[in-house]
Every structure is written in structure tokens, then in C-alpha cells.
Amino acid sequence: MENYLEKHLEMQIYCSNLAMNLDELKLSGMSHFFQLQSHDEALHQRRITNYLLQNSEQIYRKGIEFSFSKKKTGLDCLEEYLEKRTEFLKLTNELCESAMKNQDHLTYNFYNWFLQDYYEEIDEINTFIDKIYLDEKNYFNVNEMMGKREDVAVSPVVTPFAPHNFD
Numbered sequence: 001m002e003n004y005l006e007k008h009l010e011m012q013i014y015c016s017n018l019a020m021n022l023d024e025l026k027l028s029g030m031s032h033f034f035q036l037q038s039h040d041e042a043l044h045q046r047r048i049t050n051y052l053l054q055n056s057e058q059i060y061r062k063g064i065e066f067s068f069s070k071k072k073t074g075l076d077c078l079e080e081y082l083e084k085r086t087e088f089l090k091l092t093n094e095l096c097e098s099a100m101k102n103q104d105h106l107t108y109n110f111y112n113w114f115l116q117d118y119y120e121e122i123d124e125i126n127t128f129i130d131k132i133y134l135d136e137k138n139y140f141n142v143n144e145m146m147g148k149r150e151d152v153a154v155s156p157v158v159t160p161f162a163p164h165n166f167d
């Protein structure tokens, strides 16, 4: 779970850098979306930390090595993010499987929330990518849509067994 926590920290920094990259490309709505996604990744870390603490497991963070390469278009940003999110879904699936093998049903349930969350996030990003292609690579509509993302409600995310809402 320590590795899972660090992977979320990496995603948090990555999303923050994507927000900077998109702002440089003059896509302020898309930049806003990824600023909020960076916050969401921080909240995921709190969910994991709370679960560990409730099980009396302490993890001291060490920080991570991180590199970021700037992208030339908004589409490149979304497509790379989609790739990373899909890898994350795969990793979560593997962790679910190993919890199940260890007959640790509680941890299995804990990871399940993340599976649903990434499924939903991947679906949303795919919708944005499709829209850009439908608009013949004009970003006006997607930039507007992504700029309307609202702040995440904190407590349903950071509470280890709060249910996932599909709304």
C-alpha cells in the first residue's frame, strides 16, 4: 500500500504540471480541470492514509523522483493522462486480486472504491477526447466544459469506506 500511496503522489504532481502545461497552451478551462484533479489525487492519499491509520499502520513519506515532459497540444495532454489513468486502473485491479488471494476482504473492498473511481474518470476523459475529434480539433467547447468542473466534496473521498457516488 506504501507504493500505492507514492503512486498517488506522483499523479498529484503530474496533474498539477498538466494544469501548467495547459495554461501555457491558453486552455484555461482544461487547466482548471487538472488543478482540481491534482487536488483529487491528494484526497485519495488521505483516504489511503486514514485506512492505514485506522489499522494502526504508520507510513512515513519519503518523497519521489519526478520528471515531466511538456506537451504541444491539449489532445496530447489528455491522451497521455488517459494512458496513465488506465495503467493506474490496472495496478488497482492487481492489488484487488492480491487482497482477495490473501482473503483480506476488507482491503479488497477498500481498493474497490478506487476501481469505480478510475472507471468513471476514464469514461469522462474519453468523452472529452471524442468531443475534440468531433469538433475537428477545435478546443473551444471542451475547454468550456472542463472549465465548469466543481470542487470535490472532501469527506466522501477521505473517509475509507464512504460509498462511491455515481452522479
Ligand SMILES: [Fe+2]
Binding pocket: 040, 041, 044, 117, 121
Ligand atoms: Fe478520484
